[in-house]
Amino acid sequence: MRPPKIPESVLVVIHTPALEVLLIERADAPGFWQSVTGSKDTLAESLVETCLREVAEETGILVGTPSIPLTALRDWGLANVYEIYPRWRHRYAPGVTHNTEHVFGLCVPAGTPVRLSPREHTAHAWLPWREAADRCFSPSNAEAVLQLPRLAGAEPLA
Structure with a gap:
């Protein structure tokens, strides 16, 4: 059995310099389009580490390469607290109903290839x-x- 999810997550808006935005459609909810998002794996994992892991897992985009340096990831200084959709609450500890989502932007070159995680x-x-x-x-x-x-x-992280 998996441990409960940590109710602290990141939202990474991946975009090009021309402000084209990458959206991905959820496998468990057809028609639900979103940016990269995901919870911290451990309490010790930093928000930046969560961003880098989730972007790589969900899109195959690797940050920290010559074409996409770490400076392309920017903390937008926004945090949203929202009620977790009832259909996904079973993933969290009993009684957890809200999540704090930290918003980041990631500027990538136009034509950056995307490799989705099919699950x-x-x-x-x-x-x-x-x-x-x-x-x-x-x-x-x-x-x-x-x-x-x-x-x-916004100011880059590095």
Whole structure:
């Protein structure tokens, strides 16, 4: 049996310099499009480590390479506290109903290849930021994408 998920996660808005946004469709919820998201694996795992792990696991994009340096990952300084959807609460400890989601942006070159984890996602699309925001099933994800033009120039982490 897996240990309960930690109710602290990251949302990584992956985008190009032209503000095209990568969205991925959930395997367990067809029609639910989102940015990369995932919970910390351990309490000791940093939010940046969570971002790097989740981006690699969900998209195959490796940050810290010559084409995508660590400086391409930016902490947008936003945190959303939201109620965990009832359909996914069984993954958390009993009584846990809310999650804190930290928002990051990751700027990648246009044409960056995407390799999905088939057990997690079934399709991906690069969309102009406004269209991407409209397609996001999560209100906090849609709001983060709408902040992209303002936050894409935020200070890099490294």
